Amino acid sequence: MTLIQTSHNPMTPRVDATRPMSMRLVDLSVDNEPETLPWHVLHTKSRQEKALARMLDAADIHYELPLVKLVRMYGHRKRVVMEPLFSNYLFVQGSTEVTYFAMSSKRVANVIPVPDQDSFIRDLEQIRKALGNGAELNPYRFLTVGRRVRVTAGPFKDVEGLIEDKPKPDRLILQVEALSRAASLEIDASLLEPVD
Numbered sequence: 394m395t396l397i398q399t400s401h402n403p404m405t406p407r408v409d410a411t412r413p414m415s416m417r418l419v420d421l422s423v424d425n426e427p428e429t430l431p432w433h434v435l436h437t438k439s440r441q442e443k444a445l446a447r448m449l450d451a452a453d454i455h456y457e458l459p460l461v462k463l464v465r466m467y468g469h470r471k472r473v474v475m476e477p478l479f480s481n482y483l484f485v486q487g488s489t490e491v492t493y494f495a496m497s498s499k500r501v502a503n504v505i506p507v508p509d510q511d512s513f514i515r516d517l518e519q520i521r522k523a524l525g526n527g528a529e530l531n532p533y534r535f536l537t538v539g540r541r542v543r544v545t546a547g548p549f550k551d552v553e554g555l556i557e558d559k560p561k562p563d564r565l566i567l568q569v570e571a572l573s574r575a576a577s578l579e580i581d582a583s584l585l586e587p588v589d
Contacts, residue, residue, distance in 0.1 A: 430455075430486050430487050430488065431486070431487075431488075431507065431510055432484055432485070432486050432507050432510060432513055432514065432517075433484070433485050433486075433487075433491070433492050433504055433505070433506070433507060434482060434483075434484055434504070434505035434506075434507060434571055434572060435482065435483045435484070435485055435492070435495055435501050435504060435505075436481060436482060436501065436502045436503050436504070436505055437481050437482065437483055437500055437501055437502060438481075438499075438500055438501070438502050439481065441481075441500035441501075442458055442477045442480070442481065442482070442483050443458070443477075444500060445483055445495065445498060445500045445501065446458045446483060448495075448498055448500070449483075449485060449495065452494065454485060454486075454487055454491055454494070455485070455486045455487065456483055456484060456485045456486070457483075457484040457485075457486075457517060457521070458477060458483050458484070459477065459478040459479065459520050459521075459524055459530075460475040460476065460477060460478065460524075461475070461476060461477075461478050461524075461529070461530055461531075462474075462475055462529075463475075463476050478520070478524075478530055478532065478576055479532070479569070479572060479574050479576075481502075482572060482574070484517065492504045505571065505572070507571045508571075509570070509571070512570055512571075513569070513570070513571050516567070516568060516569045516570060516571070517569070519552055519553055519554060519567045520567055520569070520576065522549070522551070522552045523549060523552050523567060523576075523578055526548040526549055526552075527548065528549060528578050529578070529579075530567070530576040530577065530578055531576060531577050532574070532575070532576055532577075533564075533566055533575045533576055533577035534575065535568060535573045535574055535575045536555050536557065536566055536568065536575060538557075539555030539556060539557055539566060540555065540556055540557075540558070540587060541553065541554075541555055541587070541588040542554065542555070542556050542565070542585040542586060542587055542588060543585070543586055543588050544565070544580065544584050544585060545584055545585070545586050546584050547584055549565075549578070549580065549584075552565070552567070552578075553588060554566050554567045554568070554578070555568060556582075556585065562582045562585075563579060563580060563581060563582040564577045564578070564579055564580070565577065565578045565579075565580050565585070566578075
């Protein structure tokens with residue numbers, strides 16, 4: 394995936410263009426306090442996440458599109474592709490006008506409200522930390538019951554998630570409550586400690 398350069402518009406958050414598209418971060422030094430802008434979940438039409446991300450990037454709008462590396466077979470050839478971790482979802486930060494702009498692309502099916510912004514930001518940060526450290530995340534079922542734990546050492550130190558006692562206590566589940574979606578990361582159970 395190539396890097397896309399962005400320019401700073403004082404009305405939108407500045408993004409770190411040195412990171413891949415899946416890991417854009419807000420520069421908190423922007424004068425208009427972009428961290429106070431709300432997050433929205435865009436439910437996209439089928440296979441439109443990357444095209445929408447390119448459009449948002451061109452408009453200098455801050456978004457997150459977690460991508461994972463997958464190997465696909467085409468005949469007898471293997472090809473490595475970057476696919477969205479949560480297919481048909483993209484996260485955008487900005488005013489309501491930003492969602493109207495995204496809807497105007499005809500690539501968005503609907504906008505899902507994020508009532509608990511703090512929880513959503515924490516969930517997104519855990520996904521960002523894991524992917525930033527090279528985690529191989531896989532979609533996983535959303536847990537309604539689980540024990541909250543934190544990784545104590547290694548490249549995923551301080552990443553928090555849930556574990557199930559059965560069947561695999563060595564599978565860390567990172568959830569996005571606003572979507573009721575989750576991703577799993579296999580990890581040595583001895584590196585996990587309960588979070589109070």
